[in-house]
Amino acid sequence: MNTQLEAYKTYLTGIKKSLVYVDILSPFLDYLSEKNINFSDVTKDQIAGYFTEKKYKTASINTLINGIKDFCKYQNITEHAIYEMKLLQVEQKEKEVLELEDIKNAIKYLATYNNRLDIQKMEVILYLMFYTLIRKSELILLKREDIDLVNGEMKICEKKTKRENVVDFPMDLIPKIVSYFNRSPEENNAFNITEVEVNYLFRVISKYLGKRVTPHFTRGGGIRHLLSKGIIPQDVQEIAGHKNIKTTMQYGKANREQRKKIFRQKIG
Numbered sequence: 102m103n104t105q106l107e108a109y110k111t112y113l114t115g116i117k118k119s120l121v122y123v124d125i126l127s128p129f130l131d132y133l134s135e136k137n138i139n140f141s142d143v144t145k146d147q148i149a150g151y152f153t154e155k156k157y158k159t160a161s162i163n164t165l166i167n168g169i170k171d172f173c174k175y176q177n178i179t180e181h182a183i184y185e186m187k188l189l190q191v192e193q194k195e196k197e198v199l200e201l202e203d204i205k206n207a208i209k210y211l212a213t214y215n216n217r218l219d220i221q222k223m224e225v226i227l228y229l230m231f232y233t234l235i236r237k238s239e240l241i242l243l244k245r246e247d248i249d250l251v252n253g254e255m256k257i258c259e260k261k262t263k264r265e266n267v268v269d270f271p272m273d274l275i276p277k278i279v280s281y282f283n284r285s286p287e288e289n290n291a292f293n294i295t296e297v298e299v300n301y302l303f304r305v306i307s308k309y310l311g312k313r314v315t316p317h318f319t320r321g322g323g324i325r326h327l328l329s330k331g332i333i334p335q336d337v338q339e340i341a342g343h344k345n346i347k348t349t350m351q352y353g354k355a356n357r358e359q360r361k362k363i364f365r366q367k368i369g
Contacts, residue, residue, distance in 0.1 A: 105176065106123065106126060109122075129151060129165060132151055141178065148183065162189055163188045196321050196325075198321035200326070208223070221280065226240065226292055227302075229274065230320065231319050231320075231326070232323055232326075233340070234324060235255075237296065240292070240316075242290065245287050245291045255269075255270055325353050328349075329353070331366075334350060
């Protein structure tokens, strides 16, 4: 079987596919060999017994199930106990994000205890990142000509796809943006922000919150906030620039009370 596994590894390498199945299959095949169990004849109970003995978690169990299935298909094995086994339901952990309240408190903290950062600029940036779901890389590419200060709109150029996306931001941010623009002419980008400066901002916020947070946490918090306020998932997906709506929905959805409130407002 080791020869077959090596051939399988060569096959995966040739098609530039991850070798994670090889890594998890190897100890399983060694286990079968020690128990004098033929790979083709192994039963569901014996496979389950291996999971129990190794104390595998759900994700590892699912990886091995998929790995055995792929290994069988590679060898043209059409009848095997693994085909009768279903993947286990993986418990979805709630995504860690920066909530709106976290941002408000962080801004108060920065204004009181940090004199290295331009607080007015950082306040605008944090709220824009939260409401428009803009990524750090996109923020650094942003120009003032991309920001419509009449209609509260912003044109974002997605760095990976080069796709332009027009998103909205709260109208009450406009005076804050105008105030900053009036006192600080545009140089490198709309907010004259550097990657180093953004990273430092989030290191300070991490220290204040007592946990590591990144710019992506702000994006995630914004997604959750928009969903909770009744913005339909497809629209939030469009704002975020997600290819798959499942990515958007990882951040949660409106609860029963919120759904009822939105229903009454829109339907009656």
